[in-house]
Amino acid sequence: MNQPKKQEFKTPKHIDDYPTGPQYTAGFLPETNAGWRTVRPLVDHEACVFCLRCYMLCPDGTIFKDNGKINIDMDYCKGCGVCAFECPKDAITMIKEEL
């Protein structure tokens, strides 16, 4: 439940440097996937009891432990609100994304 290390992927300049088909060394995430998010989770760390229910239920695996607190990878959070709905302490609220 620590955040996986992400390595930077440099887009190849020549077709021969592309991976052969869609397979490559693990640990590269060249794409982010959160562009359509309209609301984002905001964590109240005072209210949070670190039960990690949100970590278990996040459908995109974006929640991770960060120095004894939960944190969310906003490059991949879709803003679905499952974490806020499931939080037994109502420590997560969904707030509107400002464009």
Add this chain to the structure above:
Amino acid sequence: MKNNKIFISGDEAVAVGVKLSRPHVIAAYPITPQTITVERLSDMVEAKELDAEYMHVESEHSAISATMGASAVGARTFTASSSQGLLYMTEGLHYCSGGRYPVVMMNANRSVALPWSIYGDQRDSLSLLDSGWIQVYVEDAQEALDMIIQAYKIAEHKDVLTPMMVNLDGFILTHTYELVDIPNQDEVDQFLPAFITPNKMSFEDPKNLGFSSKPDDNTEFKYQQNEAMFNAIPVLQDVDKEFGSKFGRTYHGMVEEYKCEDAEVVLVALGSVCGTVRVVIDNMRKAGKKVGLLKIRYMRPFPEAEVKALGKRVKAMGVIDKDISFGYEGTVYTNVNSALSKIDKHVFKQNFVGGLGGRDITKNEIEAMFNKLFLGISSEQEEKVEFFSLNVETNE
């Protein structure tokens, strides 16, 4: 070279070819007229003559999924299907070629419903030319066995890494018996070394397999896939030559020309009908007619160079299609015509759609096709698609 000939059917020849190629995983769902192949393979696995995992799957969709998954992590895999079953695999076929997983498949060419028919034509595989699989069409059981062995070597080549479909005509080849020379296992092992996947997984070197790509990258992957298919041309030619030097049989790579050296008129065909065309050519040659055959072996990659070269030498070309793309013409004809449009010469052409749903293409019909082509070069004739032969009159 010592011969070891046995009397077996086309389906059995495929099974023997697969056994000699030592696959790790076989997943196939039985369907007429492919059934005997997978029955023989399951017998071999049960009798421990073949050390492979035979996966009992509930459908063709699962068969291609299982073989593709195993292939992705380095197993040598085999599947087989026909007609409706092949079409049920369609989603997986594209997935497999896009993944660059070198699965080898046998397809028993059979008509597609409706009307329901278990008999042969080539509408199943020809409708899948765009699925990214290498497609070869064989003429007899020996070629079927030999091409299974060659197929692994071609598909698994590092510059190719593309799945390959070996097509043999349902019943005409799958269910007829021939004397077939069985290669020696040691020689096959030398010819066909183990498949080393570039995707080998380990805890030290974890991989991400079969990922998605956004519009920024997708075109590059498709370009690369197309390039790999063209790379297959020299590879399959080399593999065929090497096979010839080892086993004494070659199949001339992309196409085989039969009596085309001085031919004025040629027929283009795929698969088993080529045997009948050869007989007609021999007879017509005795009467002084300069006729020949272009046997197309590979439909993908397409033998454009070979078709163009022959087009420059002949006056007329007829294409026998066991296929029709409704609302246009036979698909083999479309492909041949595209190649011929790139040469600076007019060749009289005619498309003969025949052999649908298992109807025989007779020697008399083939002779009539040749005569129509001769008529086309000596007089003004329309280049058209003709169903050969209809048993009824039409409104045309």
